[in-house]
Structures are given as C-alpha cells and as structure tokens.
Amino acid sequence: MTANPGKKTLKVMLVGQPNVGKSCLLNALVGPCVTISNYPGTTVETTQAKREIGETSFIFVDSPGTYSLSDRSEDERATKHALLSNDMDVAVIVLDACSLERGLYFALQVIESGVKTVIAMNFIEDAVEKGITIEYDRLGRLLRVPVVPFNPFTKRGLDDLIDEIRNASRFRSATIDVLYDDHIESVISMLIEEGLDTSLPTRFVALRILEEDKDFLHLVNKTTMIRIKDNIGKDCLLITEDIARMRYGTASFLAAQGTKIIHRETRKKEVIDSLRIDRWLLHRFWGPALTLLFFLALFYTLLVVGGTIQCLLMTVSESLIALILADGGFLTQILIDGLTGVTAGVAMALPYVFLFYIILGLTEDIGLLPRFVVNVQRTLRFFHIPERGFISLMLGLGCTVPAVTSTRIMRQRDQQVRLVFLYAFVPCSSRLGIILGVVAYYGGNGLVLPLFATLGLAALFWLLIMKTLSKDELDPILLELPAYRRPMISNVAHKSWLRMREFVVVVIPLLILGGVIYSFIDQLGGTVVLIGPFAFVTEGLLGLPAETIIPILFGFVQKDLTGAMLVSVLGGDVAAAMTPLQLFTFGVVTSIGIPCIIVVPAMLKEIGWKNTFIILVTTSLFSLVVASTAWRIALLFGFM
Amino acid sequence: MGINRHRALKVAKEDILRAIIEFQTDSIEEIRQELETPESITRAIDQLVTEGLVCLSERSVRLTPAGEEAAGVIVTRHRAIEDYFRHEVDCEEAHRIAHRLEHVIIEEVVYSLKRIRELENKGSPLSGDEWGEGLITRVDIADSQLFDRLISMGICPGQWVRTIKRIHGGLIILLGNTQLAVGWEIASQIEVMFP
Numbered sequence: 094m095t096a097n098p099g100k101k102t103l104k105v106m107l108v109g110q111p112n113v114g115k116s117c118l119l120n121a122l123v124g125p126c127v128t129i130s131n132y133p134g135t136t137v138e139t140t141q142a143k144r145e146i147g148e149t150s151f152i153f154v155d156s157p158g159t160y161s162l163s164d165r166s167e168d169e170r171a172t173k174h175a176l177l178s179n180d181m182d183v184a185v186i187v188l189d190a191c192s193l194e195r196g197l198y199f200a201l202q203v204i205e206s207g208v209k210t211v212i213a214m215n216f217i218e219d220a221v222e223k224g225i226t227i228e229y230d231r232l233g234r235l236l237r238v239p240v241v242p243f244n245p246f247t248k249r250g251l252d253d254l255i256d257e258i259r260n261a262s263r264f265r266s267a268t269i270d271v272l273y274d275d276h277i278e279s280v281i282s283m284l285i286e287e288g289l290d291t292s293l294p295t296r297f298v299a300l301r302i303l304e305e306d307k308d309f310l311h312l313v314n315k316t317t318m319i320r321i322k323d324n325i326g327k328d329c330l331l332i333t334e335d336i337a338r339m340r341y342g343t344a345s346f347l348a349a350q351g352t353k354i355i356h357r358e359t360r361k362k363e364v365i366d367s368l369r370i371d372r373w374l375l376h377r378f379w380g381p382a383l384t385l386l387f388f389l390a391l392f393y394t395l396l397v398v399g400g401t402i403q404c405l406l407m408t409v410s411e412s413l414i415a416l417i418l419a420d421g422g423f424l425t426q427i428l429i430d431g432l433t434g435v436t437a438g439v440a441m442a443l444p445y446v447f448l449f450y451i452i453l454g455l456t457e458d459i460g461l462l463p464r465f466v467v468n469v470q471r472t473l474r475f476f477h478i479p480e481r482g483f484i485s486l487m488l489g490l491g492c493t494v495p496a497v498t499s500t501r502i503m504r505q506r507d508q509q510v511r512l513v514f515l516y517a518f519v520p521c522s523s524r525l526g527i528i529l530g531v532v533a534y535y536g537g538n539g540l541v542l543p544l545f546a547t548l549g550l551a552a553l554f555w556l557l558i559m560k561t562l563s564k565d566e567l568d569p570i571l572l573e574l575p576a577y578r579r580p581m582i583s584n585v586a587h588k589s590w591l592r593m594r595e596f597v598v599v600v601i602p603l604l605i606l607g608g609v610i611y612s613f614i615d616q617l618g619g620t621v622v623l624i625g626p627f628a629f630v631t632e633g634l635l636g637l638p639a640e641t642i643i644p645i646l647f648g649f650v651q652k653d654l655t656g657a658m659l660v661s662v663l664g665g666d667v668a669a670a671m672t673p674l675q676l677f678t679f680g681v682v683t684s685i686g687i688p689c690i691i692v693v694p695a696m697l698k699e700i701g702w703k704n705t706f707i708i709l710v711t712t713s714l715f716s717l718v719v720a721s722t723a724w725r726i727a728l729l730f731g732f733m
Numbered sequence: 734m735g736i737n738r739h740r741a742l743k744v745a746k747e748d749i750l751r752a753i754i755e756f757q758t759d760s761i762e763e764i765r766q767e768l769e770t771p772e773s774i775t776r777a778i779d780q781l782v783t784e785g786l787v788c789l790s791e792r793s794v795r796l797t798p799a800g801e802e803a804a805g806v807i808v809t810r811h812r813a814i815e816d817y818f819r820h821e822v823d824c825e826e827a828h829r830i831a832h833r834l835e836h837v838i839i840e841e842v843v844y845s846l847k848r849i850r851e852l853e854n855k856g857s858p859l860s861g862d863e864w865g866e867g868l869i870t871r872v873d874i875a876d877s878q879l880f881d882r883l884i885s886m887g888i889c890p891g892q893w894v895r896t897i898k899r900i901h902g903g904l905i906i907l908l909g910n911t912q913l914a915v916g917w918e919i920a921s922q923i924e925v926m927f928p
Contacts, residue, residue, distance in 0.1 A: 110885070161885035163878040191910045195887040223910075275830040305877045333877040337884045345891070364910050368897060371912075375900055467914050471901040570903045570916030571879075573886065 103262050104152045107213075108176060109187035110199055111158030112575050114215040114245060116140075118187055119155045121245035122255075146255055154181070162202045163304060167501040173308070177206060177293060182262045184208045185254070190220035190227055190242070193352065197344035204238060204268050207294040211257045212240045213250075222362075225352055232351030237268045240351075270296075271343045274335055277303070283321050287313060304333050363576035370577060371464065380468040387465070391452055395445050396529050396541060402444035403530050410436035426616060431608040437657035438604040441530035446522035446596055449491050450589040457588075458580035462487070463572060470570060476556045477563045479503060480570060482512045489519035492596055493688050496521075497695040504568060510704050511559050513696060517686050517712035518552035523600075523652035524684040531656045535668040536676035544680050551685055551719045599691060603651035611647060611658060620662070634721045635678050636728075638663070638670065645683060652688040674732050678724045685716035741770050745777035747835065750786065750796070750804035751811060759793035811835045856924030859896070859906070860917050866895040867927035874922050883919070887911055894925060 107115040123142040140155040156175060157168040164170040176184060186203055188196035204210055212233070220227060233240040239257040243250030272278070284299035289312050291298045301309040302318075373379050414432055456462055462484060470480035481502055489496035493516050503509040520528060533541050614620055620643055627642040640662040648655035659679070663670040671679070687696070687709055696705040745768055752758065752767040761778070765771045778794060781787045786800035796804060814831035856870035857863055869892050874880040887908045888894070897905040903916040915923075 161881050163881035165878055165882060192887065194892075194909075195885055195911075198885050276826075304881065334872075334880060337881050338890065341884050341889045342891075345889075364907070364912065367912065368907070371905070372898070375898060375905060377899070377901065380900075463914075467900055467905075474902065568879075569918035570914055571882065571886075571919060572914040574905070574912040574914060576910070576912070 101149045102152065103149055103182045103258065104154065104180060105183045105185055105258055106154045106156060106176060106181045107185050107187055108156050108159060108172060108199075108203060110160050110189070110192075110196060111573065113158070113187045113189045113196065115158065115187045116155055117245040118185075118213060118215070118243065119153050121243075121248055121251060122151075122153055149259065151255075151258075159199070161199050162206070162301070163306060166504050170308075176203065176208060179292070181208065183258050184210050185258065186210055186212045188212060188214050190214050190217045190225065191223060193225075193227070193348040194341070194344050197347050198341050200236070200238075201269070201271055201340050201344055204236065205271065205294075205297045205300060207297055209261045210238050210268070211254065211261050212236070212238055213254055214240060214242045215245070217242045217244065227352050229351075232347065235269065235347055235350055269347075271340055273339045277332060277335055277339070280321055280324075280332065283324070284313065287317055289313070300336060304336055363578060367460075367574075367576040371574070374461075374464045375467055380464070381471075384465045384468040387456075387461075391449075392541075392545075394452065395448055395525060396533065396538065399444040399448050399529060400534065402448075403440050403534065406440035406444070407437070410440055427609055427612040429612075431605050431612065435601060435604045435608060435657075437660050438600070438608075438651075438653035441526040441656040442523050442600065442653040443597075445525045445529060446491060447589065447593060449522050449525070450592045451585065453487070453491060454585035454588045454592075455580050458578070458585050460575050460577045463574045466572060467574070474567060475560075477560050477567065478512065478515075479508055479567055480572065482508070485512060486515060486519055489516050489521060490525070491522055491592060493519075493521045493692045494599075494695050495592070497692060497699055500699055505565055506700075507563065507565050510700050510708075511563060513700055513704070514555070514559065514708055514712070515552070516688075516692075517708070517715070518548055518555065520548065520684050521652070521688055522596075523655075524688055526653060527655055527683050528680050531659060531667070532676045532680035535671070536673040540673060540677050540680070544677060544684075547681050547719065547723050548684060551715070555715070600651060600653055603691070604653060604657065607647050607650050607654040608657065608661075611643065611654075611661065630717070634717060635682060636724050637675050637679055637682075641679060648683055649689055651691065652683075655683050674724070674727055677727070678720050681723055682716050682720035685719055686712040741773055742777055742780065745770055745773040746781055747807050749774070749777055749781065749794070750800060751807045751835075753787075753794065753796055754801075754804045754808055759795055761792050761794060764794070807835060856926040858921045859894070859904070859915070859923040859925050860920040863925075863927045864896050865927050866893060867925040868892075869894055869923060870926050871924035872922065873924070874919070879919075883923075886913060888913075888915075888923060894923075 107119055109115050119140070119142060123144045142153050142155075144151050144153070154175065156172040159169045159172045162173055164173050175181065184203060186196075186200045188200060200210075200212060214227065214229065217227070227240075227242070229240045229242055239261065241250050241254045241257055243254055273281070280303060281296060281299045284302060285295045289295050289298050289302075291309075291312060298309055298312060302313055374383060414429060414436065456465075465487075466480050466483045469483055473480050473483060482500070485496055485499040485502065488499050496516060496519070497513055500509045500512045503512060528541065528544055532544060611620075614623075620640075623646070624639045624642055627646075628639045631637045631639050631642050631645075641659065643662045644655045644658035647658045659667060667676075687693075693705060693709070696708070700708075748768050749764055752764045756763065756767070758764060761774070765774050768774055778787065778789060781794075781800070782789050785797055786803055787794045787796055811831045814835055815827045856867075869888065869890050871890055872880065872883055872888060874883060883889075892908060895907040897907050897912070899905075900914060903914060904920060906913050906915055
C-alpha cells in the first residue's frame with residue numbers, strides 16, 4: 094500500500110447509520126468537500142478525500158448511511174462491499190451519542206466482520222444536555238475497540254481520532270464477540286465446519302448466511318443448508334430474528350454499561366420542538382397543502398427573482414458583446430457566436446439553477462425534505478412510486494444528471510427505471526430556464542401557468558400508463574424524520590456552490606463548444622441544410638418558424654444552448670419573431686423529454702443501454718405529440 | 734488466549750456456586766463432574782476462596798453468606814433463561830442453553846428476558862386504537878432484511894415507543910430521540926403494551 098518509500102498510505106472508511114455526521118466528520122478532517130444535509134441518504138456515492146498528516150497520507154472515504162449490513166438498496170450494498178473489500182485499512186464507525194443502542198447494533202455487525210475499527214462518537218454535547226454521560230474508556234474496553242468522542246465543529250477529538258486510526262491500522266486486536274443462543278452457536282459451528290470459501294472471518298460469514306444475506310448465500314450449497322436446518326428443527330425459523338435480537342440485546346447492554354445517569358424523560362429540545370412543528374407540517378390536510386404551497390412559492394421565487402437576475406445579466410452581456418462586434422470577419426463572428434452562446438446560456442440558466450440549489454440546500458439543512466416525503470407519499474404511492482423517489486425527483490429540478498444517479502436508492506430495478514422515465518417531465522433548471530427565461534421572458538409571464546399545466550397533464554398521462562404497467566409490490570413506509578435544525582448558512586452556501594460547480598464545469602465548456610460549432614456550420618452555410626429537411630416537424634407539426642430546429646437540436650447537446658441558439662437564429666429580438674403561442678409550443682417541445690446527452694452516461698450506468706434507448710426514443714416522440722396536440726387545441730380556441 | 738482462559742475460569746466459578754446450591758452438595762468430586770472444564774476446578778476454587786465466597790475444608794466446599802448471595806443470583810439467572818427458552822425448545826434443551834448463557838448474559842438482559850416473556854402476549858398491535866407511550870413486546874416481521882432494518886432503527890422488543898400522530902397509510906412514532914414514519918403494514922406487526 095505504500096505510495097513511496099517512507100510514506101505510508103492509510104485508506105480509512107467512514108461508516109455509520111444515516112444522519113450521524115459522517116460527512117461532517119470528513120469535512121472536519123480534510124476541509125470542505127462533501128455535501129452535508131439534514132436528510133438521511135444524502136451521500137449516494139462514496140466520496141474520497143486525501144490529507145497528509147505527519148508521515149502518513151490518509152485517504153478518507155465517506156459512505157452512504159447504512160442502517161445495518163443487511164442492505165436494502167444499491168447504495169447500502171455498495172457501502173457493504175467497500176467495507177468488506179480488502180482495500181480498506183481501517184473503518185471509522187460514526188455513532189450518535191444520543192442513539193447509542195441502535196448505533197452499537199450496527200457497530201457490532203461491522204466489528205464482527207473483522208475489519209479494523211475505531212469508533213467516533215458524535216453529538217456528545219447533545220447527549221450531555223440530555224443527561225447522558227458516556228464513559229468512553231469503559232465502552233472501549235467492553236468493545237475492545239477505541240472509542241473517541243469528537244465534535245466536527247469545534248474540531249475537538251480529531252487529533253485523538255487520527256492517533257487511534259494509526260494505532261488500529263498497525264495490528265488487529267481481539268474484539269468483542271457477540272455470543273448468540275446455543276442453537277445459533279451450534280449452527281455457526283456447523284457452517285464453519287462445512288469449510289466456507291472466504292477470506293473474511295468464517296464466523297462473520299456464517300452469521301451473514303444465517304441472516305439470509307444474498308451476497309453470502311452462495312457460499313453454502315442448498316442441500317447443506319437444508320441439512321443444517323433439519324438438524325436444528327423448528328428453531329431455524331427464528332434464527333434470523335434471534336440473531337438480531339441477541340445482537341440488539343448486546344448493544345443495549347453495552348450502551349447501559351458504557352453510560353452513566355440516564356434521565357429517560359428528557360428528550361432533546363430539538364425533538365420536542367420538531368414534534369410541535371410537525372403537528373402542522375405532518376397534518377393530514379395542512380401537511381400536503383403546505384407542501385404544495387412550498388413548491389408554488391419555489392417556482393414563483395424562481396420566476397421573479399431569477400427573472401430579475403437574468404434581465405440584469407442579459408443587459409450587461411449584450412452591451413459587452415456589442416463592444417467587440419466592431420468588425421465582422423470569419424473568426425470574429427465565430428468568437429462572437431461562441432460568446433453569445435456562453436453569455437445567453439449563463440444568463441438564462443445560472444440564476445435559476447443557483448436559486449434552486451440555494452433553496453434546496455436550505456430545505457435539506459432545515460430537515461423539511463423528509464416531511465415533504467411523508468406528505469406526498471400517498472400521491473406517489475397512488476402512481477406506484479416508492480416515497481423515497483421523491484428526493485430524487487426533487488433533485489431533478491436542479492440537474493437531471495445527479496438526479497439520475499440518485500435513483501440508485503430505489504430497491505428494485507423496475508422502480509428505478511420508472512423513476513428515470515419521469516425525468517422527462519421534471520424540468521431541470523436548464524428547462525426551467527427555457528420556461529421562465531425564454532417563454533415567460535419574451536412571451537409574458539401569463540404563459541407559465543398553461544405551460545406547467547400542459548407538462549403536468551402530459552406527466553399525468555405517462556404516470557397512469559406506468560401505473561398500469563407496474564406490478565411489483567411497494568415496500569411499506571419506513572422513514573426516519575430527523576429533528577429540525579437551524580440552517581447553517583455557510584453549509585448551505587458551500588453545498589450550493591458544490592452543486593453549482595459541477596454544473597458550471599460541465600455546462601460552460603459545452604456552451605462555448607456548441608456556440609462555436611453552430612457558428613462554424615452557419616458560416617459555411619450548413620444551417621440552411623439542417624433547416625429544410627426538418628421543416629415538416631417545425632412548421633408542419635408544431636407551427637414554429639423553421640429555424641427553431643437549430644435550438645431544438647442543439648438543445649440535445651446541452652439544454653442551455655436552446656435559449657442561446659434561439660436568440661442567435663432569430664437575430665436577437667425573439668419577441669418580434671415568434672408569437673406567444675409559438676413560444677408556448679416551443680417551450681412544451683423543449684421541456685418534455687430527457688434534456689440532453691450529458692444525462693446519457695448516467696442513464697447507461699444506472700439502467701443499461703436498452704432502457705436508456707427506450708426512454709430516449711419514447712419521451713422524444715412523446716414531446717412532439719404533446720406539443721403538436723397542445724398547439725392544435727390552442728388554435729381551435731382561437732389563440733395565435 | 735488470555736481472554737479465553739479468563740472466561741473459562743469465570744464459567745467454572747459460576748458453575749461451582751450453582752452446583753453447590755442446585756445439588757445440595759459439598760463434595761468437590763461431585764462438583765467436578767458438573768463442570769464443563771474440570772481441569773480449572775482447583776484454580777476456580779482457589780479464587781472463590783480468595784474472594785470470600787466459599788470455605789474449603791478437606792475435600793468439601795461450603796458457601797459463605799456472601800457466596801450464598803452470589804449463587805442465588807446465578808440460579809435466578811439460570812432459571813430465567815431456562816424459562817424463556819422453554820417456550821421455544823424442550824426442557825432439556827432449555828436447560829442446556831441456560832447453562833451456557835447464564836455465564837455471558839448480564840442482569841439487565843435477564844431482567845428484560847423475564848419481562849419480555851411475561852409481556853409477550855400482552856401487547857397489542859401498534860396499528861391499533863391504543864395511543865401513548867408503550868413498551869414494544871414483539872416484532873413479528875417475516876422479511877429478515879426488513880426485520881434487521883427495524884431492529885437497527887431501534888424498533889426492538891424492550892424499547893419504549895411513543896405514538897405521535899396518524900398519517901395517510903401509517904403513523905409517526907418516537908423512539909428515544911428518533912422520529913419515524915411507519916406504514917400500517919409494519920405497524921400491525923409490532924406489538925406494544927401500553928401501561
């Protein structure tokens with residue numbers, strides 16, 4: 094593992110249940126680089142960060158929150174695999190001092206796996222306030238694993254943690270063994286005697302098999318399993334439960350032994366406050382109403398505030414470009430078109446994406462998202478979408494790429510594919526940019542509502558089709574609602590910036606590239622070649638000016654190009670070149686469908702090429718059908 | 734290996750104390766036959782003498798008052814465990830399990846076992862009409878992964894739970910400082926005793 098002689102590299106994985114502060118710890122250890130949210134399940138993929146401390150170079154790996162090693166979704170499975178791979182030197186188990194028992198339950202599972210471990214205890218001040226004093230040394234002695242209290246904000250305990258990680262990496266000491274009931278222990282021995290082919294501790298593997306972990310079941314053949322089950326008779330029915338129960342019993346025991354003075358009655362103040370707020374926010378009527386109100390307010394803010402910022406940016410950029418427009422040579426024109434692409438794209442997309450991410454960051458930090466999930470779950474379930482899909486859908490309002498990646502939290506492949514289909518109707522900020530920044534900007538704010546209504550109807554139609562097609566059973570509701578907390582502005586700003594950065598880094602180069610390519614083709618007279626053959630679509634099907642095929646096609650490269658190209662092909666004054674109805678139709682056709690090709694790699698990775706292909710083709714065709722129908726209906730009613 | 738020897742010694746000591754009461758014997762030979770690790774008997778008795786729990790004379794041992802108290806605890810523990818498992822397996826097997834577990838299990842767990850056994854059939858589903866704070870007496874979920882998930886979230890027999898409010902399709906509960914939304918399908922499988 095040594096990178097260069099004398100320098101040791103240690104790979105340290107941070108694991109723990111959701112919302113215990115793994116990402117916070119990582120940030121405290123290496124400086125800001127991870128997104129922190131007050132929502133269980135923020136980290137979908139593992140995040141790595143490197144830091145040199147003394148002679149050692151540490152690679153810290155953050156992982157998605159995991160309730161237990163019995164994984165129930167793809168992200169949890171990934172954590173388990175990473176944890177059990179030989180690649181990791183030390184696992185740091187992060188525990189919440191206020192929920193010690195359940196944390197220790199998970200910790201015991203990890204310890205059983207034989208990974209070298211250190212326990213890091215978070216929220217110690219909260220625990221003290223609650224009347225819980227944890228005796229870290231005693232707990233550590235009982236577990237035979239070092240227990241280090243820390244506070245990610247005051248940085249207390251971090252040096253000790255680093256020391257313990259170093260110590261732990263050197264040798265593996267004997268740790269606590271959870272002793273199970275006799276019948277379980279005898280089955281464990283039987284399994285071990287069968288000779289399990291594994292590099293992991295056989296006792297751990299035997300337990301995983303008995304807990305029916307699919308990743309380990311293949312290690313014993315069926316006949317052996319049946320023989321063993323016959324041997325223990327009716328007890329085998331209860332074996333999985335008994336293991337969990339005994340482990341939890343041990344965890345409770347350890348928690349009781351390692352803790353002094355528990356005032357059972359004192360609940361955390363935030364929890365009491367949360368309950369008070371939830372009386373309204375989870376109300377059977379007011380809950381859904383307030384959630385709806387929130388989204389209306391969100392879109393309204395985007396429209397008004399975003400629109401103002403866009404107006405400002407457009408004015409500035411137009412006057413800047415006018416400065417260089419002095420001579421009109423071939424290269425200058427390409428440069429200008431490239432610049433127009435960037436400035437228009439930035440002006441149309443950035444205000445919306447930026448605002449959205451700030452608002453999303455705030456709602457996450459406060460802890461509103463899980464409440465929204467509770468409020469919309471009934472509707473989602475009606476359409477056969479598991480409630481956890483809501484978070485992914487909401488992420489889709491920012492950018493579809495990370496949203497598609499986040500669908501990994503779905504438990505079943507079918508559900509994941511259905512969710513990805515829905516991104517055709519969840520306008521990402523680029524598409525919001527078209528709706529608010531192009532259609533509303535040039536055609537009037539009055540177009541926003543009908544446009545959203547059309548999208549909504551199209552989505553409804555699609556949802557109903559998917560509902561009839563889906564046959565799988567939904568999991569029962571089981572969702573943790575973390576206590577509300579005051580948002581940390583630095584955290585929100587930092588998180589928004591991180592999400593923005595990804596957007597900016599990918600989008601701006603594409604905008605420049607798209608603008609330059611367009612200009613190149615245009616200068617060589619190529620655009621005319623493109624416009625003609627597609628006229629039957631633009632003019633015939635949609636009643637749009639034939640040139641609009643350029644922005645529509647370029648939109649597939651990067652959605653933010655749509656607005657920019659529209660301005661380019663129509664020569665600046667969009668409002669004069671297109672009627673409000675045309676702008677509306679243009680909005681519909683460009684905002685339904687998988688937005689652009691940068692989503693495709695994420696889709697391929699998550700749902701495979703076949704599903705990706707089907708989704709791309711069907712949603713694109715569907716957008717044409719909806720836009721064309723909407724246009725014709727509007728014509729019937731006499732709109733122009 | 735030091736740990737194992739330490740444990741073996743602890744087991745031997747506890748076995749000796751229990752055997753003296755259960756078989757009403759003072760013969761070291763008889764006691765030796767009861768032990769899982771007869772070879773550790775001398776050291777175990779030595780330690781018991783040093784701890785002031787038994788008196789040693791010739792070939793017999795006698796409990797001191799402190800020893801009687803310690804033995805009493807072990808016997809109660811043994812009985813509680815035996816009692817618990819008698820519902821699951823036959824008597825002989827229950828005795829064997831108790832014999833083994835009595836050395837590792839601690840008072841709190843024994844106490845919970847007793848309570849759980851007493852309470853197991855007295856709970857009513859969490860999805861019922863009863864409301865307030867109650868003790869979880871049973872979690873009866875067939876899906877082993879879901880069961881494990883519930884346990885790891887703190888929904889485990891012996892834990893206190895408070896019902897907060899109904900929502901569409903389920904209810905909100907509070908376990909310690911954890912607020913959870915739980916669907917009716919799950920709630921109906923969790924039995925709770927409301928005092």
